[in-house]
Amino acid sequence: MAKFSAIKQHLYRKIASGEWPEHHPVSSENALSQQFSVSRMTARRALQELADEGLVIRSKGSGTYVAPIKSQTSFMAIRNIADEVRERGHKYHAVVHTMRQEQATANVAEFLQLPANTPVYHSVITHYENHDPVQVEERWVNPKIVPKYTSQDFTKVTPHEYLSSVAPLTEASHQIEAIAPVEHVMHWLKLEKPEPCLRIQRRTWSESGVVTYALLTHPGSRFVLGGHLTFKKN
Amino acid sequence: MAKFSAIKQHLYRKIASGEWPEHHPVSSENALSQQFSVSRMTARRALQELADEGLVIRSKGSGTYVAPIKSQTSFMAIRNIADEVRERGHKYHAVVHTMRQEQATANVAEFLQLPANTPVYHSVITHYENHDPVQVEERWVNPKIVPKYTSQDFTKVTPHEYLSSVAPLTEASHQIEAIAPVEHVMHWLKLEKPEPCLRIQRRTWSESGVVTYALLTHPGSRFVLGGHLTFKKN
DNA sequence: TCACACAACTTGTATATACAATTAAGCTTC
DNA sequence: GAAGCTTAATTGTATATACAAGTTGTGTGA
Structure with missing residues (x-):
């Protein structure tokens, strides 16, 4: 070498x-x-x-x-929803709906690269911009890597901030798609009628393995993902 | 310097x-x-x-x-839909619905940084993966930069390929959102019922200014945008 | 005590040099 | 003509050196 x-x-x-x-x-x-x-x-x-x-x-x-973490990310990469809202000069707050240990479903276990039915941490949080919900965050966390996850106060620090301080991330994969929200997501987003939503599916790794699997759902009427690329860098 | x-x-x-x-x-x-x-x-x-x-x-x-153009792009950047389809081992073909010169609407003129009511080129194309439409591409082109746009055969070369050969791009901006498709887009995508769609709005620049403004609409049930990031590069 | 000067340290730019590793073209030889 | 060898060109790694430019802490002097 x-x-x-x-x-x-x-x-x-x-x-x-x-x-x-x-x-x-x-x-x-x-x-x-x-x-x-x-x-x-x-x-x-x-x-x-x-x-x-x-x-x-x-x-x-x-x-x-x-x-700092935020500058590690380039185009359209991992951004903190709280920072984004504050950068727009708006007020941010979060509501925690769920925060518990569960048995991993087959699906979740596969994404976290764990055996089925092992315990995992599961949180559901709604993020608000001023008084409107802009993101529902459903997250599953590997308890072996982040044992103290459930005792955090996520109205003060976002899961993303906490996780990246505990287990610095080395890798991430995204999938973005347009979906119709299921009923409980509609409820959390305070949507009267079904409305197209942007869903980001994200897995992040640290040195010790898959840290977390997250489903981030944004209402189409209140959220746009943006990015800018330049090929000239002089 | x-x-x-x-x-x-x-x-x-x-x-x-x-x-x-x-x-x-x-x-x-x-x-x-x-x-x-x-x-x-x-x-x-x-x-x-x-x-x-x-x-x-x-x-x-x-x-x-x-x-080569394709390797200029990093994460989730400008990809050619035809290449994507072929990389998945599927058949690609395109259908051209519209190909003409128009007066720019206020909206289009602003995006192309041209005065209102100046002529622009407008094309509408549906891209197919095997026998299913996966993208409707509505595109407006600056005729000063790409005068021969309307005489191309876009069933053989995609607009993106043609444009980047004529006016190599130096900059691009994207917006991604989830929308309900309007009726003519539903028709082009052969959707029976309204379905959430992923819409990518893209503007690209060359040295001489804004080259093109494109609206790319994908049916949510047939398309996922993916990306992978690694922070370790040794 | 405060302000200023200075020294030490750090990164940024640039040069000249050396050798290694790989490629590609040309030449020789069979 | 084909195979193999030689040679030149090109990029990759590494060193030693020099000076410029910005930051920070220290200490001196008023």
Whole structure:
């Protein structure tokens, strides 16, 4: 393996394991070059590539720091609904409907890569923008990785925020589709009539395996997913 | 401006203008270092960053080449519906419903950044996977940038393929939402009853301005948008 | 005590060099 | 003509060095 790649791995482990949380300082170019007995340019390359990948943030004169979660994500990736609402200058609040341990159904067990009928944590939360519900979040969590999930107060911290602080995510997959909501979702979204909804199905991994499986349902009349791409970066 | 950045701009113009089409060889590190009177490492940096951004592909021993369009796109970005269908091993075909010049409505004119009531090209096409329609594509095109749009045969080449060969795109914005289809879209999608649909609204730019505005509508029962993210890249 | 200067450290840019690994083209030989 | 060898070109990795530019903390002087 190339030297710069070995240094990247070393730093990656520090970050992915949570040993270095958000904003934690990362070893400087000079420190790494001594520690690994390489030239500064080689250590620099490792740091630079991690910065390109969005894992760290570098700032001239100051140093290199572990990037906050939100900046790790590029186009249309994992965003925190609370941040989104607040960025639009609106008030955010959440209502927790369910928060308990259950036996995993075959479906959920498969998504979490667990045996059927093992216990999993299940939460249902509605997220509000001002006074309108904008997202119903049904979430199943692997209790082996996040044992204290059910004792959190999700009106103060969103599950996404809590989970990424406990088990930093390394991978995620999404599926987006248009569906007609089932009745209990309609109720949570306060929809009088059935209305097309955007549903995002998301699985996220940490180093230790599948952390969580989430179904995020948005009413079509109150939500648009947006993104912008530029191919010119000079 | 930094030297490596000037070289990047020079190369970027060659690619974005279409002067260097897909797979066209890009000047080598040594050639650039002579041409710009910089060291090879500086020329290398320009090429390397363009490669990281997906604009060029580098191959040891061979050289650097302009990347094919499809590899310019990252997560969930602009994909060609025909390629998607074929990748799934299914048959693709298209039916052209409309292909004409129209007066731009206020809405369309705004999206294309043109004055109202100027002529624009308008096409409506249904894309099929095997024998089922999977996408209705309503598209408006800036005739100043793509004057020959209406004389193309879009059963053979998709609009997306044609447009990106004529005016290489430099920017794109998306909006995704869930809607109930209007009647003529239902007809094109061969839907008996109204069904939630995924609608992607897309605008793309080239160097000379907004090229096209497209509304892509997918029936919820036959289409899922998927994506996968990894934060570990070693 | 406050303000300013300075030193130390950090990242950013750039150069010159060396060698490794791979590719591609040309040439020789059979 | 085909197979194999040689050679040149190209990208990949790595080092040592130099200076620029921004940040931060320390200490001096008023």
